[in-house]
Amino acid sequence: MTEQTKEMKVDDIKTAAEEKTCPVQKALYFVTEFLAGPMCGRCFPCAMGSYEARIRLENLSGEGTKGDVLALRRIAEDMVEASFCKKGKDTGKFILDWIASGVFNEHVEGNCPDLQCAKLIEYRITPKKCIMCGECKRVCKFIAIHGEIGKSYKGGYLPYEIRQRRCTRCGECIKVCPEGAIVLTAAKAAEPVPA
Numbered sequence: 001m002t003e004q005t006k007e008m009k010v011d012d013i014k015t016a017a018e019e020k021t022c023p024v025q026k027a028l029y030f031v032t033e034f035l036a037g038p039m040c041g042r043c044f045p046c047a048m049g050s051y052e053a054r055i056r057l058e059n060l061s062g063e064g065t066k067g068d069v070l071a072l073r074r075i076a077e078d079m080v081e082a083s084f085c086k087k088g089k090d091t092g093k094f095i096l097d098w099i100a101s102g103v104f105n106e107h108v109e110g111n112c113p114d115l116q117c118a119k120l121i122e123y124r125i126t127p128k129k130c131i132m133c134g135e136c137k138r139v140c141k142f143i144a145i146h147g148e149i150g151k152s153y154k155g156g157y158l159p160y161e162i163r164q165r166r167c168t169r170c171g172e173c174i175k176v177c178p179e180g181a182i183v184l185t186a187a188k189a190a191e192p193v194p195a
Contacts, residue, residue, distance in 0.1 A: 010038055010087050014094055022116035023098040024107050028057040030094060038087050046088030049075040053095060060107045062119030069104045110188035118169040122187045125160050129181035132157060136173035136182060142166050145173060 017030040031054045041047040053075050056068040072095060079092030098104070106113055112120040125136070125145075132150030137160065144167040147160030162173070162182075174182045 010034065010090050013037070014090075017094075020116065022112055022114035023101045023103045024057060024060045024112070025114075025116045027095055027098045028054065028061060031057060031091070034087075034091055039091075040085065040087070043082070043084040043088060045078045045082040046084070046091065049079045049083075049088075050091065060104060061117045064104075064108050066105075066108055069099065069108060072104070073099055111186050113186075115184045115186065120187050121169060122164055122185050123162050123167055123169065123171075123173060124183055124185050125162055126181045126183060127159055129179045130160050131179050131181075132160060133178065134160075135176040135178065136160065139172045139176050141170075141172075142168050144168070 013030055013033045016033070017026040020026045020029060031050055035050050035054065039046060039050055053072055056064070056072045056075070059065070059068045060072075076092040076095035076099065079088050080096070081092075083089045083092065103113060107117065107120065110120060115121050132147065134147070134149040137145040137147060144163050145160060146158070146163060148157040150157050164187075174184075
């Protein structure tokens with residue numbers, strides 16, 4: 001824990017969390033930073049609630065259930081009602097506000113509308129846009145991209161594709177693609193990209 005994290009206030013953490021687009025990621029960032037800094041740990045609802053909330057939010061970032069959303073709501077309500085200090089009460093209110101957005105339930109269904117939760121998104125190559133330059137394959141440290149560099153005088157090359165089980169969703173391939181052929185899609189709704 002750095003000195004800067006210790007000195008951060010709840011409002012500062014919320015401001016930083018609001019920079020994220022996905023409410024689940026906002027809440028996860030907020031709770032993680034709250035645990036690392038301003039939480040004093042003197043009252044049970046806040047201390048235990050924050051740790052449990054972080055676990056439930058991590059679940060929602062990938063394989064959450066309705067039970068996680070219900071548990072988060074209960075934890076946040078308990079924090080608002082029973083925390084001794086304003087910091088704990090505010091944390092509970094912030095979590096309730098983010099739950100009210102309805103996005104938490106979408107995550108349970110396997111969809112992150114903001115395409116921010118790594119386990120709920122996929123990177124895909126659009127074959128029509130791909131010029132088979134190989135830049136994406138060169139930057140992929142995890143050997144998740146397969147294909148062959150195309151040569152103008154030959155045909156029959158293996159097109160580029162991203163192997164989802166190896167992909168870590170780092171985003172480096174999108175940065176280097178000169179044609180914008182790599183796109184983000186929701187993993188659950190992902191269908192083969194049109195050729």
